[in-house]
Amino acid sequence: MLSNLSARLCSFVLSLFLIAFALPAFAGPFEDAVAKFANDDYSDTEEAIGTVASSGNKLAFPIISALQDGRLMADPDSKKVYVTGTDGKSIDAATGEAVASVPDSASAVRLNNRLRRSVDAALGSLTLQSPDLGARLQAAQSVFKSREETALEPVESALAKETNKSVKTALGEARAAILLFKSDATEVQKLEAVATIKARGDQDALALLSDIGTDQPASVTKAAASAIGSIQSSLAVWSTVQNAWYGLSLGSVLLLAAIGLAITFGVMGVINMAHGEMVMIGAYTTFVVQEVIRTRYPALFDYSLLIAVPLAFLVAGAIGMLIERSIIRFLYGRPLETLLATWGLSLVLQQAVRTMFGPTNREVGNPSWMSGAFELGQITITYNRLWILCFTLAVFAILLAMLRYSAIGLEMRAVTQNRRMAASMGIATSRVDALTFGLGSGIAGIAGVALSQIDNVSPNLGQSYIIDSFMVVVFGGVGNLWGTLVGAFTLGIANKFLEPVAGAVLGKIAILVLIILFIQKRPRGLFALKGRAVEA
Amino acid sequence: MTPHMLTRSLDRGAAIFLAVVAACGILIPLSNLLLPAGSFLQVPTYLVALWGKYVCYAILALAIDLIWGYCGILSLGHGAFFALGGYAMGMYLMRQIGTRGVYGNPILPDFMVFLNYSKLPWTWYGFDMFWFAALMVLLVPGLLAFCFGWLAFRSRVTGVYLSIITQAMTYALLLAFFRNDFGFGGNNGLTDFKDILGFNVQAEGTRAALFALSCLALIASFLICRTVVSSKLGKVLIAIRDAESRSRFLGYRVESYKLFVFTLSACMAGVAGALYVPQVGIINPSEFAPGNSIEAVIWVAVGGRGTLVGAALGAIVVNYAKTFFTSGVLAPYWLFMLGALFILVTLLLPKGIVGTFNAWRDQSKEKRSALTTVSAAAEDGVTEPKMAE
Numbered sequence: 001m002l003s004n005l006s007a008r009l010c011s012f013v014l015s016l017f018l019i020a021f022a023l024p025a026f027a028g029p030f031e032d033a034v035a036k037f038a039n040d041d042y043s044d045t046e047e048a049i050g051t052v053a054s055s056g057n058k059l060a061f062p063i064i065s066a067l068q069d070g071r072l073m074a075d076p077d078s079k080k081v082y083v084t085g086t087d088g089k090s091i092d093a094a095t096g097e098a099v100a101s102v103p104d105s106a107s108a109v110r111l112n113n114r115l116r117r118s119v120d121a122a123l124g125s126l127t128l129q130s131p132d133l134g135a136r137l138q139a140a141q142s143v144f145k146s147r148e149e150t151a152l153e154p155v156e157s158a159l160a161k162e163t164n165k166s167v168k169t170a171l172g173e174a175r176a177a178i179l180l181f182k183s184d185a186t187e188v189q190k191l192e193a194v195a196t197i198k199a200r201g202d203q204d205a206l207a208l209l210s211d212i213g214t215d216q217p218a219s220v221t222k223a224a225a226s227a228i229g230s231i232q233s234s235l236a237v238w239s240t241v242q243n244a245w246y247g248l249s250l251g252s253v254l255l256l257a258a259i260g261l262a263i264t265f266g267v268m269g270v271i272n273m274a275h276g277e278m279v280m281i282g283a284y285t286t287f288v289v290q291e292v293i294r295t296r297y298p299a300l301f302d303y304s305l306l307i308a309v310p311l312a313f314l315v316a317g318a319i320g321m322l323i324e325r326s327i328i329r330f331l332y333g334r335p336l337e338t339l340l341a342t343w344g345l346s347l348v349l350q351q352a353v354r355t356m357f358g359p360t361n362r363e364v365g366n367p368s369w370m371s372g373a374f375e376l377g378q379i380t381i382t383y384n385r386l387w388i389l390c391f392t393l394a395v396f397a398i399l400l401a402m403l404r405y406s407a408i409g410l411e412m413r414a415v416t417q418n419r420r421m422a423a424s425m426g427i428a429t430s431r432v433d434a435l436t437f438g439l440g441s442g443i444a445g446i447a448g449v450a451l452s453q454i455d456n457v458s459p460n461l462g463q464s465y466i467i468d469s470f471m472v473v474v475f476g477g478v479g480n481l482w483g484t485l486v487g488a489f490t491l492g493i494a495n496k497f498l499e500p501v502a503g504a505v506l507g508k509i510a511i512l513v514l515i516i517l518f519i520q521k522r523p524r525g526l527f528a529l530k531g532r533a534v535e536a
Numbered sequence: 537m538t539p540h541m542l543t544r545s546l547d548r549g550a551a552i553f554l555a556v557v558a559a560c561g562i563l564i565p566l567s568n569l570l571l572p573a574g575s576f577l578q579v580p581t582y583l584v585a586l587w588g589k590y591v592c593y594a595i596l597a598l599a600i601d602l603i604w605g606y607c608g609i610l611s612l613g614h615g616a617f618f619a620l621g622g623y624a625m626g627m628y629l630m631r632q633i634g635t636r637g638v639y640g641n642p643i644l645p646d647f648m649v650f651l652n653y654s655k656l657p658w659t660w661y662g663f664d665m666f667w668f669a670a671l672m673v674l675l676v677p678g679l680l681a682f683c684f685g686w687l688a689f690r691s692r693v694t695g696v697y698l699s700i701i702t703q704a705m706t707y708a709l710l711l712a713f714f715r716n717d718f719g720f721g722g723n724n725g726l727t728d729f730k731d732i733l734g735f736n737v738q739a740e741g742t743r744a745a746l747f748a749l750s751c752l753a754l755i756a757s758f759l760i761c762r763t764v765v766s767s768k769l770g771k772v773l774i775a776i777r778d779a780e781s782r783s784r785f786l787g788y789r790v791e792s793y794k795l796f797v798f799t800l801s802a803c804m805a806g807v808a809g810a811l812y813v814p815q816v817g818i819i820n821p822s823e824f825a826p827g828n829s830i831e832a833v834i835w836v837a838v839g840g841r842g843t844l845v846g847a848a849l850g851a852i853v854v855n856y857a858k859t860f861f862t863s864g865v866l867a868p869y870w871l872f873m874l875g876a877l878f879i880l881v882t883l884l885l886p887k888g889i890v891g892t893f894n895a896w897r898d899q900s901k902e903k904r905s906a907l908t909t910v911s912a913a914a915e916d917g918v919t920e921p922k923m924a925e
Binding site for chain 1: 610684687688690695696697699700704705707708711712714830833834837869876877881883886
């Protein structure tokens with residue numbers, strides 16, 4: 001902070017000084033080099049880049065980066081060079097003095113591809129020792145890509161001073177890249193370089209190694225070829241892992257959306273086309289919770305989802321029970337009518353939300369612990385997807401435990417298996433119906449909280465999940481939660497493995513067609529209930 | 537179709553319905569064309585096109601009623617057959633544009649020129665001939681329904697499972713037709729039609745003729761459905777609807793019956809779509825949206841499933857209401873009304889308007905016939921009660 005301030009102060013004093021004593025006597029090697037930009041000659045420009053970059057002048061970085069962006073203006077008549085800032089203000093490149101406007105005769109300094117690489121390399125070495133860690137890392141990466149020989153020295157000096165491990169690795173890789181292409185590097189150095197690049201093991205490393213050409217010693221070519229082979233096979237493994245991860249992530253979303261349906265459709269046999277709208281209500285509950293927190297208690301923002309989960313369960317569950325009591329209970333045993341009535345209900349709920357919250361997407365934020373990502377080998381894993389996967393599995397486990405070990409779970413299973421027998425054993429079946437439907441809807445509401453983190457919160461949110469959810473339940477087998485779990489992850493992973501081959505939309509179509517064909521073979525899904533209950 | 541079958545299949549309600557449709561089919565085009573514009577009795581051209589649309593919907597409703605009302609197959613994907621018929625007709629109309637398109641390519645439709653197609657995809661071969669397009673209007677939906685039904689019915693996918701996979705089918709088609717490289721115009725669909733059989737699509741005369749044709753198609757579809765449901769085949773269908781396993785055990789090949797009626801219904805939906813496209817002037821993938829198919833089912837439910845007149849009437853009533861409400865200040869509330877319609881009809885009016893009316897009429901007739909039987913028996917000792925109808 002202090003050094004930053006003093007630097008600013010210095011530059012301020014310096015510019016005052018310059019304004020006061022703008023004398024020709026100031027011309028030194030830096031100023032001469034800057035003036036070369038105005039010659040409109042590629043070799044002069046290259047020389048100028050080298051001199052400016054190694055001058056240690058404060059203006060070196062703004063000049064070179066302006067050159068890269070085409071913001072470095074040179075006037076061929078007066079041999080003056082200007083830097084136009086991204087904010088539109090201009091300074092004299094040689095002195096750093098602010099100028100009112102760049103003369104009309106000035107034009108941007110031209111670059112060709114060779115010069116562009118020197119610019120990249122110069123910028124790279126300029127920032128290699130920046131105090132900012134991110135900038136250093138980026139600089140090292142850009143040197144790695146440009147592999148400019150002139151950058152070797154700055155890289156080596158930066159490497160000697162570097163303390164951060166990841167920057168050190170990046171610098172080492174940058175050095176290796178330069179050495180590999182340096183004609184006078186020894187064979188040992190080159191072999192070491194190949195090993196370092198092989199250890200990096202990503203697409204860039206592959207591209208670099210495939211580039212080395214034929215003028216290398218035979219041992220290096222051989223080492224590079226074997227490195228390419230091993231990188232390719234490890235990349236193939238990583239891309240499989242990545243597809244599997246995406247598949248798991250999609251599967252968890254599908255499972256979350258379908259798990260409530262597995263209860264209402266799978267366990268109760270009620271076709272609830274308004275299930276997607278329960279998900280939507282959960283997402284809007286999250287939105288409302290976050291709005292209240294934003295306006296009243298901003299400090300609680302990170303806990304907004306924890307507050308939203310039980311609330312969404314209660315809101316969606318209550319609406320579900322209301323629906324069951326007022327509509328669905330009159331339609332038991334008439335599945336096709338239930339389907340139509342709940343579809344109508346979904347239209348009403350969507351339109352109600354549209355009237356209340358407007359038809360556009362609403363902003364739902366990610367809490368800090370859900371944003372960001374981390375690298376695992378060659379793949380990037382975002383925290384929100386990871387949390388959703390964990391959350392889904394937790395919800396699944398709780399639900400399973402509830403059905404298995406709680407009293408109400410026992411009653412639910414009893415009513416599902418044999419309604420009349422359950423009734424004669426003293427179970428209030430209609431109460432169980434309402435509670436079961438409420439449970440399924442409540443879980444849909446919880447799903448909405450999670451989906452609000454990765455999808456647009458709009459009145460159409462639910463509709464996009466309803467067909468997929470039904471597919472999951474039908475595929476997994478009705479009346480079996482494990483079937484839903486397996487179904488969701490199978491469909492998710494299959495979808496993500498088909499996507500790179502067939503494209504996103506065709507992959508989805510292929511999945512739908514496969515399910516339709518699969519139902520031919522196993523009309524009751526993967527894990528079908530056996531026995532007489534099936535025919536009912 | 538023997539005259540005997542025809543008369544047997546016509547009760548009074550059906551006769552009134554056919555007479556009204558025929559009268560509309562003749563009078564509306566005549567009034568549109570012959571009376572001076574602005575005259576009190578003249579039907580404006582936009583209304584002719586609008587009602588033409590309703591008539592097409594009525595044919596679709598008949599197709600759905602044939603399988604849902606009489607065979608218990610609830611298809612939530614009939615919009616797909618409708619749209620496929622529409623696309624077949626749309627492709628013919630696209631090829632009729634010829635050099636009058638924006639790019640003036642004699643063979644390729646505009647969107648293909650735009651997407652850098654070098655030659656016509658094979659799927660478009662033959663669509664420059666009307667007879668071929670007309671054949672495809674029947675064949676494409678029919679073939680899809682046949683394959684789909686063959687797979688589904690053979691493995692005894694019934695009830696809601698069938699509904700859900702038909703919905704998945706139309707959803708898959710929706711996604712496919714949205715793709716630009718699928719070769720059917722992608723997102724924008726097919727539009728900007730010029731000629732049909734050499735007549736300008738926009739001309740009043742053509743519109744009136746299309747309306748009359750739609751009415752004719754509605755009458756024909758109605759007669760076909762009526763013949764099917766009142767024949768022995770129809771009785772078997774109803775038996776399947778009410779007790780599928782029992783019909784199978786009685787020796788009927790349930791899946792063959794279902795397959796036949798499903799395919800027939802898909803062909804009818806295709807014809808409806810083909811008539812719909814030149815009248816509205818566009819066909820795009822949103823016609824495949826699952827919501828459309830479900831909406832078509834509710835027309836049938838409102839009118840009365842299992843009554844053919846009801847299905848057609850339901851389509852017209854609901855769509856008239858839709859036009860009426862969505863064009864006024866009540867537009868934001870239309871979805872509430874449609875949703876409430878779904879709920880209320882299934883809860884309170886499960887037989888639909890016509891079904892409820894029929895039940896009420898039968899009841900009062902029964903009372904009356906019971907009375908006459910009693911009095912007749914008192915007079916000359918006839919004990920056999922008269923059959924209703």
